[in-house]
Amino acid sequence: MNAQTSQTGQTHHIKLSGRLVFSDHAEFRHLLNQITAAKVESCIIDLSELQSIDSSGLGMFMVALETGKENGWSLTLRSPQGHVKALIELGKFDKLLNVEK
Template sequence: MDYGIEVRDQEAVVRLRGRLTFNDHAKLRTLIGEMGQNKPRRQVLDLSSLEFVDSAGIGMLLIAREEMDRADKQFVLRAAAGQVKRVLTVAQIAKIVPIED
């Protein structure tokens, strides 16, 4: 997994690329720390370039949500497609984390 962050006035958009798996735990922890430091209250994970997510990746997204709650930031997932969208749907993540198209 790779990522890029674009900080705007109202939100920070983090674009995830590649695959989000158990092996990305340390990298995602670093990313979560960066998101907590961003000035905008709204933190968006853009999943449009994410090709694959496994169950550990889903767990890490939930950890990110918890950390953003602690930092008093809004956490949103955006633009999931393909396998990632199917996994998020099956796991019913939308009940926990807002998902935008």
């Protein structure tokens, strides 16, 4: 997983690229800690360049949702494509998470 982060006002932005898999769990948790420490109101994770995801990666989005709820920030997944979009829809994660097309 490659992640580029930035912040605009009260929104934290993360752009993911490459693959999001089990071995990225620690790095993803570190990103969640950064978001919480920044005391923002929302986080947008841009998935437009994420090429693949496994079940652990999908689970990380659920961890992010719960972390946000516990710490006062909302989560939006933006622009999933191809394989990533298909798995989000197949697993009905788009019903649990805010996913912008």
